[in-house]
Amino acid sequence: MQAFLIIFCISAMDLECASQETVKQGLLARGWPPIKGFSKHVKTKVLEFFSLLIKLGQDDPRRVVHSLKAGLALTLVSLFYYYQPLYKSFGVSAMWAVITVVVVFEFSVGATLGKGVNRGLATLLAGGLAVAAHQLANLSGRIGEPIVLGIFVFLQAAVSTFVRFCPQIKARYDYGLLIFILTFSLISISGFRDDEVLELVHKRLLTVLIGGSTCVIISVLVFPVWAGQDLHNLIASNMEKLGIFLEGFGDEYFKMPEDGESKEDRPFLQGYKSVLDSKTNEDALANFARWEPRHGRFQFRHPWKQYLKIGALTRKCAYRIESLNGHLYADIQAKRGIRSKIQETCTTMSMESGKALKELSMAIKTMVKPFAADIHIENSKSSVKNLDTLLKSGLWDDETDLLEVVPVATVASLLIDVVTCTAEIAESVNELATMLKFEVVEPTVSPEKPETGQPKIGIS
């Protein structure tokens, strides 16, 4: 049965390619038994699909657990049908418990809770209003009733649909509004055929509550996935990705490709790319996280907005890194002589910013005050000053070709921007540390001293 479903999905996905191929090869040129070729094609695709599924499971084993949890929740609510006493009290209304489980059960606790609360409240509110609408429509007689009901349904559907366009409401209450439209329409219309509207609302509400609670309870108790924890980790790992790039950038940029090796096959330098498009994911996780109760080190009113602020600054830094990355692979590169003059300073700037970002990432992960990061930021700022001094001292002689200076100057300037961005990120991480009262742990191993002057810890 499942195999049938999977083959359907694959063939649907593959229809486009397959049909294009058919056209390419030409129907006449292919001879008859095309079925053999097609079945081989399907076999390859099925194998590819299974290896993709295995990879999905290996990448994040919580996905496998979530699927089993969804199966469990659904099997549990189907007891409403199998167990006679339960079926006696709810009858076909038990269907709503099943529907609720299917649509409410989401990957994270926050998403499940958000949808559950939205569904519950919307059903309650819409149920109440639909009863009122039914009573009002009842007053207008058998012929007037459907007209009045129709007007009510039209008006509420139109207004609620329009309100769903409001971005602030869409972010948190979109599902609630959908359920509001659904429940109000169903109950007020059913009232035309069935006068037991109150009982209908009562049963609906009860089954939705049972379905919703089943989801929430399983979601919270069985290997819970917290959106807040995911957002926390995402912000930290994004910072770490930028740190890895910056740590590697200096050496990679100033190294001359001597033995014809290509610089482009450096996967550790490509990790930052996912940061560029992380906004949607961060926003969604923050929205889910707001529904979550206290768990582990996260309170109910955890400062998720501060996480989004840190995320935005990290992305700003990633845009600069994207520009830097362009220079890594640029065709025209400055001669070794010119680059070597600022190599040390630029490498330090990049390396120290990278270390600072990795320290900040680690500080978020462990929720410990980022002392070492401040020192690295001081070091990177000192390098900026060193670069200024170098440039002022008339680093280049008269024979230096300005054309060759430009790319190096650009890289230096982008690195200065990165240092500024890193300092901004550090500042907002420090704000977060103050808000959440991060643990203060004195560093056991003293980090390297800055190159010039004394480090002023905590100035950034």
Place this chain on the structure above:
Amino acid sequence: MQAFLIIFCISAMDLECASQETVKQGLLARGWPPIKGFSKHVKTKVLEFFSLLIKLGQDDPRRVVHSLKAGLALTLVSLFYYYQPLYKSFGVSAMWAVITVVVVFEFSVGATLGKGVNRGLATLLAGGLAVAAHQLANLSGRIGEPIVLGIFVFLQAAVSTFVRFCPQIKARYDYGLLIFILTFSLISISGFRDDEVLELVHKRLLTVLIGGSTCVIISVLVFPVWAGQDLHNLIASNMEKLGIFLEGFGDEYFKMPEDGESKEDRPFLQGYKSVLDSKTNEDALANFARWEPRHGRFQFRHPWKQYLKIGALTRKCAYRIESLNGHLYADIQAKRGIRSKIQETCTTMSMESGKALKELSMAIKTMVKPFAADIHIENSKSSVKNLDTLLKSGLWDDETDLLEVVPVATVASLLIDVVTCTAEIAESVNELATMLKFEVVEPTVSPEKPETGQPKIGIS
């Protein structure tokens, strides 16, 4: 009724701020009648909310039309309840038509069609499989039946939930898989209590088809909103936004702020920011557009992938512009003397790239071959060469402070990157023009000649 709903939404949105305020002010310090203050607060919020709604409608009047369409569709399917002959044949199953309309009716034709087809096919497939499961379970006797059914429901829910994690399937068939789980569970479980499973499937399928067709027909016939057209416009307008920035950048960067005016209040220079985060929106629109039939100038197999490629290149250019924007407002700016030496070349580079982007945007909008864009790109490339010549000729004297050269060199280098990006964008727009056989219209007004050499039209 609607007012009640709106006030609920606003107060829910506002609860957080309100409760924080309460804590801040201190409960004791506030005296008794807090209700007056609260009602004033709610009044302000309601007024703000209404002006937000009016703005939403003014920004895109299609939203108002969509809301009315949703109301119309829902009122139409509710005839199943009001009209006796219809109710006689479907009974409470008519409910599924109402549910289908509420959940399937989306803003664009593509999204509605995609959801409708997903829902229809998933109901058909799951219905068929559920009947088979019901027959199999029937063989195992009254006690074995719920156990066999339970195992089926668990397995299909777990596998389908896991398959939903697959990104390629999630993009197009996520809703179908959800409905598959829902329908299979409901029908196979209902079979335990009601032996008329086939009739159940038949009625369900028919009502879903009626609900889905109502949505699709209203969506297509009454002021249709095409996701493909929206994607087309979005790609063009994103390019235009970058063009507007680049056209303004040169003058803005080289202008010295003499009368203490701030450069930051230039809204036309901030328009590009929305391009940075447009990936999610573009991907969603492309997914919807793939479901859409031929409409206007768009075919069924329109090359939406090429639009996404152009979108990605536009974003790449936007990242460079984000770096440039940082230099616009940088504190340390090079002295007028230094800047003025490359002012003309840089302004031309920026201006010509901007014009090229605006031409390309216009070419996409009007579906006419972008001849003029090629000329502007040639002009910008000539400026890059001019800059090279200027730099080689030893532009700066010995007294020039290199520290002051760095920011100007960076801006020049970023502009060179922008010229490269623009040429890449032009190339992919030309590919699109070839794919879609854009109209060839010879320019009536001859655009400016490039500064050096002859323009080679069409080389980019």
